[in-house]
Amino acid sequence: MDDKAKVTELLQPYLANERLYIVDCQIAGRQGGRIKVTILLDSDEGITIDECAEISRKLGAQMDEMNFFGESPFVLEVSSPGVDFPLKFRRQYVRNIGRTLVVTLADGKTQKGKLISVADDHIVLAIEPEKKSKSKKKKEADLIAEVTPVGPTPISFEQIKKANVEISFK
Structure with a gap:
């Protein structure tokens, strides 16, 4: 040991x-x-x-x-873990329902949204639409970009590489 x-x-x-x-x-x-x-x-x-x-x-x-x-x-x-420490356990996710999370997925993509619910094997984030500048919109229109989901999106715990609560001073 x-x-x-x-x-x-x-x-x-x-x-x-x-x-x-x-x-x-x-x-x-x-x-x-x-x-x-x-x-x-x-x-x-x-x-x-x-x-x-x-x-x-x-x-x-x-x-x-x-x-x-x-x-x-x-x-x-x-x-105690600070607010900047990544969430590791289901219990931590449950405690943060209603807060905005930044979730890095196993494939490297990032999802940001409000944590709506937590199940045994997944979380549900209300993904916020990404705000883009005009130049970025034009550039993406020229490319065939992958569509990012918007609205309630289930994410399995297996897909989550890292999840942090976004700190807001509003």
């Missing part, structure tokens, strides 16, 4: 009966030098700074007690 799997296993008792879930766990550095452990946690209702701090204290103490990395010093960061 690698260090990441061991840290994930140690975290389980602190996840409040699966109310909290692990979004990401990264371990950077190497034995003998300073090691940085970064854990991103979330829940369907969000997670507070106090919850992150409490888990960090408890987990850090447990890792110290176990001498987890031997004599190597380590830094432990426990936080």
Whole structure:
């Protein structure tokens, strides 16, 4: 079992009966030098700074007690994923219904739209029509361009390479 799997296993008792879930766990550095452990946690209702701090204290103490990395010093960061962190789990999509997503598909194309619904195997985005300048319209009229879907469009989770919530200050 690698260090990441061991840290994930140690975290389980602190996840409040699966109310909290692990979004990401990264371990950077190497034995003998300073090691940085970064854990991103979330829940369907969000997670507070106090919850992150409490888990960090408890987990850090447990890792110290176990001498987890031997004599190597380590830094432990426990936080929530920022709004710029890609959505990874169905639970995160559900929490963002009604928000605008920018979705990069496996084929490299990008779709942007309001998240309408989330099913077990796909999401539905209300794709916004792309606003084009006159020169771009003329250029595309000369080419046989692929038509981008507009309106409610289902996208399977298998097709999604990356999905981010678009930040709006309106």
